[in-house]
Amino acid sequence: MPISPSSSAQAAREAVAQRLKELRADTGLTGPELAAHCGWSHPKTYRIEGARTPPSADDIRRWCQACGVPGQADDIIAQSRTAESMYVDWRRKVRTGLKQLQNSYVPLFKATELFRVYSPTMVPGLIQTEGYARGLMTSITRFRDIPNDVADAVTARLERSRIIHQPGHRFTMVIEEAVLHYQLGDSDAMAAQLGYLLTVGALPQVSLGIIPSATAERPMWPQELFHVYDDTLVSVELLAARVQVTQPSEIATYVKAFEELRSMAVYGADARILITKAIDALH
Structure with missing residues (x-):
């Protein structure tokens, strides 16, 4: 059965969320700890990781900075933009x-x-x-x-x-x-x-x-x-x-x-x- 446009877009959003979640896990930071580094409440971390809230470009840059991989931000930002307008x-x-x-x-x-x-x-x-x-x-x-x-x-x-x-x-x-x-x-x-x-x-x-x-x-x-x-x-x-x-x-x-x-x-x-x-x- 072909994938619908909406489910394709959601799958792309989930891929962005999973990538951010893996960065946090690889760094060893908890959700609240990452939130503290980024300057937002810890529920926002879980909303982003659950693909319920699409991250802004600034959110992604802060996330990557907190995880010590600022060089990955541009690629993830582009991936996120694609997820929102890909189909x-x-x-x-x-x-x-x-x-x-x-x-x-x-x-x-x-x-x-x-x-x-x-x-x-x-x-x-x-x-x-x-x-x-x-x-x-x-x-x-x-x-x-x-x-x-x-x-x-x-x-x-x-x-x-x-x-x-x-x-x-x-x-x-x-x-x-x-x-x-x-x-x-x-x-x-x-x-x-x-x-x-x-x-x-x-x-x-x-x-x-x-x-x-x-x-x-x-x-x-x-x-x-x-x-x-x-x-x-x-x-x-x-x-x-x-x-x-x-x-x-x-x-x-x-x-x-x-x-x-x-x-x-x-x-x-x-x-x-x-x-x-x-x-x-x-x-």
Whole structure:
């Protein structure tokens, strides 16, 4: 039985609480003794350890200081933040349509210098054409049975994608070759999208890699679609939800996976050959 969003979040909160409890136990401090070091009442210690009260960043720093491991505070703070915002239910995020979702990314995009995107299923949103985006969003709207604001959502997506041409940003994107053959929209829309990949892949600020389907003995198996924003956030897209990863050790795992995937991809002329083959296959 799949884990519900609420139980996933609770499990993550409990993991933070257990980690803090183990730090206290390893130090040999009792609950009241730790409370005295931190400057709060001892019931608060037990509420935090019982995952009934989420600790603030300051609480975690005091806790780690009292246990003699201040260097662990940043990682635990990130873990705690992830627990509170890790699971964004798509039903809640898109209940009023898709335009609002597109606009919600704009501040993050503006603040990000290095975008790393891996997609096994579709052309990344930042380099989608109008027809392709319309085909994709029409399918999403139908599947999720949400208000149809596809026209406005497509406009919003194209507007936010202009960041590709704005200074101060770099984009490294890796897709599986199969993406070139998954037809979203009609043949004309797909042909236009593939043609745009030839154009955007030549931009100096964009690195577009394609992992050939025939790659032998892959060192990394296909992953879920994920975005890495600088080294501060990973957004993983699942069917039911978006998972946001902010814990440094977990971000490092995704960066490592991305580098493995990137090393398997072909670029430049070899990538253009795969795209051209996909275009020819449409006719």
